[in-house]
Amino acid sequence: MSGPDTSDPSRRSTSPNSAEHPWPVRTVNTKIADWIHRLGQIWVEGQVTQISRRPGTRTAFLTLRDPAADISISVTCSPDLLARTEVPLTDGSHVVVLGRPSYYTGRGTVSLRVSDIRPVGIGELxxxxxxxxxxxxxxxxxxxxxxxxxxxxxxxxxxxxxxxxxxxxxxxxxxxxxxxxxxxxxxxxxxxxxxxxxxxxxxxxxxxxxxxxxxxxxxxxxxxxxxxxxxxxxxxxxxxxxxxxxxxxxxxxxxxxxxxxxxxxxxxxxxxxxxxxxxxDVEAELAGVNDLRRRSAQALRSWVRRESGVVAGLRARPVLSRPEVIVDSEARRVVELVRALRRDVLRHIDAEERTRDHLAARLSTLGPAQTLARGYAVVQRTDVDPPHVVGTLADLPPGAALRIRVADGSATAQVTDTTRKRAPRRTRKPPTAQKNGDDT
CATH class of the missing domain: 3.40.50.261 (Succinyl-CoA synthetase domains)
Structure with missing residues (x-):
């Protein structure tokens, strides 16, 4: 069996493309031209470069470049179209063109065949x-x-x-x-x-x-x-x-x-x-530096004079000119305080001594020694623990051991008998004399 006939370009263009059935270059260029020609007329904006007018030819060539990118396209037009533009076109002119993309299958290049060129005016720019x-x-x-x-x-x-x-x-x-x-x-x-x-x-x-x-x-x-x-x-x-x-x-x-x-x-x-x-400016900067130096030196001198005046004022104060004045004044104050303290202490001691003498006198007056000196005696029972002063007959049972203290000494005794004191007889108060009676 023989394979499909590939000698006919039309049959090859419709056959599936593969490594066994590749398209020839003419077929590829034809297909590309068909797709590009479907785009129709379009308006394009760009900058004109490389204007070429060949005498005796019916076609002028120029390049339209995108000002924002390194991209350009070839443009062809009639020389009369360039001559009829309101503003003469030069390299760098900003234009808007109306054209139809064309693909030349023989060279495999794309160009734009334009039928209208309009320079962009200043107002539009x-x-x-x-x-x-x-x-x-x-x-x-x-x-x-x-x-x-x-x-x-x-x-x-x-x-x-x-x-x-x-x-x-x-x-x-x-x-x-x-x-x-x-x-x-x-x-x-x-x-x-x-x-x-x-x-x-x-x-x-x-x-x-x-x-x-x-x-x-x-x-x-x-x-x-x-x-x-x-x-x-x-x-x-x-x-x-x-x-x-x-x-x-x-x-x-x-x-x-x-x-x-x-x-x-x-x-x-x-x-x-x-x-x-x-x-x-180096001269202006040097002048500024010199001015700053002068101003800083003047400010430093003024500061030194001001601080020197402050130091002189401090030195003129008595506390710095005669530092011993503070010590002397404080020493005198200490002496006065010591004198006042001693005076207060002595006064306090005298008062306390007078108080002590007064209390001693009262104590001696109220104490048992003075009572004994007046002929009284203190009787203590010594056979009990602890010994105590006898105050009533109940504390003096017969046979109790006693210690009798008098003004000039003491003696021991033993109770043999006790006698209770008889209560005193009450006497009637005589009647008072009549106020209107006789004086006798």
């Missing part, structure tokens, strides 16, 4: 820039809290500018005059046109990765809105926002305000102003 500004503002890329401070004296300064441009000369010359030891890492790049953003992004990444570069200046002289378009490019703005190194925007003159001024860490009015803000 400004409107698109304003829309981009609102978008980035909403994302917070312009937030002042994200701004990084510039170093006082950077070890190295990165400079991105045009080749041998006036902006580059102004920045380098002014900075060198202010501080001769400043070191620049100059990167030259196109500052307008379709390739400006790509080159600037490359240099910006290299300078941001260099540890010796502590600040980056992006400088360019003045120009039209179209000339300054690369500095309002979204890709460049986001790259500046991601930089770890502070970035200074020095684009154009004071009225020029590309979006780079908003996202940069510092906006300088001119390239010369950027050099003054980044690099300090």
């Amino acid at each position: 400004l409107l698109r820039i304003e829309r981009l500004r609102q978008l980035l503002t909403a994302e917070g890329l312009f937030d002042p809290r994200l701004k990084r401070p510039l170093p006082f004296l950077p070890r190295g300064v990165g400079l991105i500018s045009g080749r041998a441009s006036a902006a580059q000369h102004d920045v380098v010359s002014v900075a060198t005059e202010r501080w001769a030891a400043v070191r620049f890492d100059v990167r030259e790049a196109p500052v307008q046109g379709p390739t400006a953003v790509t080159r600037i992004l490359t240099h910006l990444a290299d300078l941001d990765a260099d540890p010796d570069v502590e600040v980056i200046i992006i400088a360019r002289g003045g120009g039209s809105v179209e000339d300054l378009l690369p500095f309002s490019d979204e890709a460049l703005l986001r790259a500046v926002a991601r930089c770890r190194t502070p970035v200074v925007s020095a684009i154009g003159h004071e009225p020029d305000n590309p979006l780079l001024d908003l996202v940069a860490d510092l906006r300088a009015a001119t390239p010369t102003d950027a050099a003054k803000r980044v690099v300090p």
Whole structure:
């Protein structure tokens, strides 16, 4: 049995594709062309580069580039279409074209055959820039809290500018005059046109990765809105926002305000102003140092004079001029206190002695010795334990041993008999005389 006939391209294109049944290149290119041609007419926006008009030909060639990425597409059109545009097209012109994608099967290339080219006007450019500004503002890329401070004296300064441009000369010359030891890492790049953003992004990444570069200046002289378009490019703005190194925007003159001024860490009015803000003036700094030295020396002298006056005032006080005065006064006070204490102690002793004499006199008057001296005796019973003073006849049973104490001594005795005292007889009180009676 013989296999399927593969000599007919139409049959091969409809047969299943596999390693045993591959498609030829012509079939693949034809299929790709069919898919691309289905896209139809489309509007495309981009920047024009590499315009080629060949005399005697009916086709003009140019390249349309995406300003935000390194992507481009070939464009073909009629030379009359280029001649009929309202604004002459040059490299870097921003345009909107209407065309139909075409795929050339012979070379396997894609191009855009355009039938209408419309340059984007200044008003439209400004409107698109304003829309981009609102978008980035909403994302917070312009937030002042994200701004990084510039170093006082950077070890190295990165400079991105045009080749041998006036902006580059102004920045380098002014900075060198202010501080001769400043070191620049100059990167030259196109500052307008379709390739400006790509080159600037490359240099910006290299300078941001260099540890010796502590600040980056992006400088360019003045120009039209179209000339300054690369500095309002979204890709460049986001790259500046991601930089770890502070970035200074020095684009154009004071009225020029590309979006780079908003996202940069510092906006300088001119390239010369950027050099003054980044690099300090050595003469001004030395003058400031000398002024600070003079002021600090004057402040130190004033402080010494003030403190010397304080010390002199302290030394003039009696406590420091004659320290013994304190000891003498306190010694006199101690003597007075000792004298007063002695006086109080003696007075207290005299009072206590008088009290003691008074109590002794009372004790001697009321004591048993005085009673004995008047002829009385104290009788104690000694045959009991403990011995006690006898107070009644009940304490004097017959045979009890007694000790009788008198004024000049004592004697022992024994009870042989007791006699109870007779109660005294009561006598009637005589009646009183009558008040009105006789006196007798």
